[in-house]
Amino acid sequence: ILAQVLFTEERMIKVKGKGNDVQVMAFKAADLRNNTDVRLELDSTMSTTKAGQSQLILQMGQYGFFGDLLKTDPETRQELLSRMGLSGFKHKTSVDVERAQIENMIIMNGQDISQIQIMNVEEGQVQMVVEDPLFRYDDHPTHFEVHRRKMLSPEFRTLPKSARTVFIAHNDAHAYKIEENRKAMMKQMQMVEAMAEEGKKGEEGAPEGGGAVPMGEGLGE
Numbered sequence: 063i064l065a066q067v068l069f070t071e072e073r074m075i076k077v078k079g080k081g082n083d084v085q086v087m088a089f090k091a092a093d094l095r096n097n098t099d100v101r102l103e104l105d106s107t108m109s110t111t112k113a114g115q116s117q118l119i120l121q122m123g124q125y126g127f128f129g130d131l132l133k134t135d136p137e138t139r140q141e142l143l144s145r146m147g148l149s150g151f152k153h154k155t156s157v158d159v160e161r162a163q164i165e166n167m168i169i170m171n172g173q174d175i176s177q178i179q180i181m182n183v184e185e186g187q188v189q190m191v192v193e194d195p196l197f198r199y200d201d202h203p204t205h206f207e208v209h210r211r212k213m214l215s216p217e218f219r220t221l222p223k224s225a226r227t228v229f230i231a232h233n234d235a236h237a238y239k240i241e242e243n244r245k246a247m248m249k250q251m252q253m254v255e256a257m258a259e260e261g262k263k264g265e266e267g268a269p270e271g272g273g274a275v276p277m278g279e280g281l282g283e
Contacts, residue, residue: 158201162208206236
């Protein structure tokens with residue numbers, strides 16, 4: 063797929079023919095039919111310099127290789143910024159990505175984490191809370207995604223059961239806050255829609271001209 067995207071110009075390649083004879087032929091990306099293995103090797107200047115690697119990443123982004131990842135995946139976005147030597151450039155979610163990654167390491171090392179919330183799935187209530195004063199300031203969708211990716215990794219299956227339990231409980235707490243915020247937003251939207259509907263009904267029920275009665279009308283009858 064990458065070769066089909068990046069190889070925009072026709073180039074000459076060597077292939078083995080009958081009897082291992084080497085043949086030279088013209089090649090372009092359109093010739094790939096998903097039945098060919100292509101090994102990409104960076105140019106020596108690109109593979110050994112930060113500038114070359116940054117240029118390659120920029121080209122891949124221009125060709126749309128990353129799709130919506132840079133918008134929807136804060137961890138990938140931060141990783142690319144780091145590889146381009148822009149680790150000092152902070153996106154608004156960068157702090158949350160770093161904090162979530164630190165939390166991952168703390169749990170994996172079997173150390174105590176300052177915030178754990180165990181949820182009762184059936185009742186939807188918190189059973190146990192060890193409060194972290196910074197938890198309420200977290201970007202919960204970002205934390206949830208960073209923890210989720212670690213939980214789906216092969217490394218997660220090698221962790222002790224206690225660490226896996228803490229991981230799941232911790233991420234369930236973020237999921238709970240995401241759902242809580244979603245419900246609050248829905249409720250607010252419904253209130254706004256209800257107010258707009260009431261205003262519309264009031265306008266429809268009001269008499270034309272504001273309902274004022276002309277002076278003298280109805281007098282003397």
